[in-house]
Amino acid sequence: MASDPKTDLHRYLRTAREVLLWKLEGLSDYDVRRPLTPTGTNLLGLVKHVATTEQGYFGACMGRTFPETLPWEQQIDDGTDPNADMFATADESREDILSLYARVAEFSDGVISELPLDAPGVVPWWPEERRYVTLHLLLVHMVAEVNRHAGHADILREGLDGAAGLRAGVTNMPEQDWVGYRERLEQVAKEASGRA
Template sequence: MTRPGTKAHLHRYLDFGRDALLWKLDGLSEYDVRRPLTPTGTNLLGLVKHLSGVEAGYFGETFGRPFPEPLPWITDDAEDNADMWATPDESREDILGLYGRVRAFADATITELPLDAPGRVPWWPDDRAGVTLDAIIIHVTAEVHRHAGHADVVRELIDGAVGMRVGRENMPSDDRNWWTDYRNRLEQAAKTAAAAAASSEAAVGPAGDDGAAPASDG
């Protein structure tokens, strides 16, 4: 039996991840919200675009409530990773506005259906396609928080801004010198550990040889 308040509790964690992702775009230029910061092209606006498709699908088609707007970048004939970046003719306002509408649509599904409402994820294998709303909320929450973590790293690479909330309440310090000293300490610890490992490997030698002299036959 589901405990009272469980749905609100799950929904709150989903919203926490959504909000953390969105404020990572605050105050950035058009270039910075779009530019790829990893070898695989991770970028802030692309993460929002991607999650628009994720929430529209999981809270829509899964429960027979398709999102009313076409999302051409998630169709079967879309090019690879089309949902992971914003084209020049897709404005920031377009993508953020879409995510706002998708979020309201998903919230309606969460509000109107019971947690044990059955659904089917058509893009999952048949043996696991049958789901319930509570499982989908958990699944989407995990994905949203995963991408919020990506956004956190990308934003730090852009201008050094960090934290899960506005004001960085979850960070131990706002002092740039503190962070420089902290990073240097970690760098030194990594070098020390690597040197110790290399020394240990040299002592053991190839194929497990510990370097000891062979025993005398006489």
């Protein structure tokens, strides 16, 4: 049976969403918010960012209106806080952000289901030569975007408590001595750098 490209892309988007959200499960409010890289990347901020991005691409870019105003978008647009979607404020609870993402996903799923892959859209912040798009291109873009940030979340979560893998019940990680494996890789890196 031939697969349907829209169904395939939508499935990959849904799976990527699940993976990203799973990386927050079981962590304290502090751990999902704290900056874990020099540029401040944090788990809850990744979810807020993806929610913001997804509602923009499947909303305004496709001529649809997400029924809520995201207050931090004005801060991003006017440059007062260009990273306002990359962290949850102290007043925004984890539940607030996760609930927003669920509403965005439902909205996006509706747009994706309603429109054909060749439905036209416009991404005004992209360069002129690329800004006229289709739903197909935006689906590909968002599958890549969400998976990219799910990969960030993979690494952040592993650094926090060692949890690794694709999703609950599917770790896709071999059983092995990870300390010994890491030590072996460190030795290989030292040997290779000595040859340079």
